[in-house]
Amino acid sequence: MIICKLADETQRIVKESTKDGQKSGFIPTMGALHDGHISLIQKSIQAGNFTSCSIFVNPTQFNNPADFAKYPSTLSSDIDKLEEAGCDLLFLPSQNEIYPPDFKPPHYKLGYLESVFEGKYRPGHFQGVCMVVDRLLKIMQPTLLYLGQKDYQQCMVILKMVSDLGIKTEIAICPTLRENSGLAMSSRNMRLTADQKTKAPLISTELLRLKKNIREGNVDSILEESIKTLDKAGFKVDYFSVANAANLQPVTNWDGQSKIVGLAAAFLGEIRLIDNMLLN
Numbered sequence: 001m002i003i004c005k006l007a008d009e010t011q012r013i014v015k016e017s018t019k020d021g022q023k024s025g026f027i028p029t030m031g032a033l034h035d036g037h038i039s040l041i042q043k044s045i046q047a048g049n050f051t052s053c054s055i056f057v058n059p060t061q062f063n064n065p066a067d068f069a070k071y072p073s074t075l076s077s078d079i080d081k082l083e084e085a086g087c088d089l090l091f092l093p094s095q096n097e098i099y100p101p102d103f104k105p106p107h108y109k110l111g112y113l114e115s116v117f118e119g120k121y122r123p124g125h126f127q128g129v130c131m132v133v134d135r136l137l138k139i140m141q142p143t144l145l146y147l148g149q150k151d152y153q154q155c156m157v158i159l160k161m162v163s164d165l166g167i168k169t170e171i172a173i174c175p176t177l178r179e180n181s182g183l184a185m186s187s188r189n190m191r192l193t194a195d196q197k198t199k200a201p202l203i204s205t206e207l208l209r210l211k212k213n214i215r216e217g218n219v220d221s222i223l224e225e226s227i228k229t230l231d232k233a234g235f236k237v238d239y240f241s242v243a244n245a246a247n248l249q250p251v252t253n254w255d256g257q258s259k260i261v262g263l264a265a266a267f268l269g270e271i272r273l274i275d276n277m278l279l280n
Helices: 007-017 035-046 065-070 075-085 125-140 152-165 187-191 194-199 202-213 220-232
Strands: 002-004 024-029 050-055 089-091 144-148 170-174 236-244 260-268 271-278
Touching (some): 007 125, 035 050, 035 075, 035 170, 050 125, 125 152, 152 260, 202 220, 202 271
Antiparallel strands (some): 236 260
């Protein structure tokens, strides 16, 4: 596996490696890699792509500086996992390489998508996500961008940005990988205590219960029941909601037909966990 720290060199290697028509696949990460990340690498390799991964903890998407400071760093282990998976190239940029001194942050027109759920609780977060993904796509210029469905709203935001900017990269959204307990895989899980790790899967349990029991009509009572269950278990719930799967408009009364998704975010101690599940 080639490791590059400079954008120009990385771009040159990708172009050289795909000059005979091979497609390129790209997986952007913030490191602390787990099997969910590796599954995206594997999907790209299986598709026959020249496969690149980036590791860059992006400061512009953190609302809380303490959260940024505590984000887990496991670079040596990450490199081992990528090499074992067969990744072709790792882009490992510095902050100045992504945001040079003359960089002027653009504003992305995300509309309704940045005012609900994660957008509501983490104002400015999706502007930061778009900023780094836009920069990385300009550098990597991949044929395909692989994303995990665990960050459902983020996937929708990136789809909108790519469409609005006329970026030609195709986006492949891949299913959420879960631990045996049902807990959605996340780099933040590394920060959970042993006791918290036994409680954390309750979020996915409640999403599964929602999927099993949701019916046409008003959905408020079933959502309130899940919120109470999570509260009693020691979670501080930001939201546990149902939304239209295509546009994330909240759903209070379901028509029984439209595609819907359950979305959840809750703190367990100081760790904020998110999850989602397609309900039909």
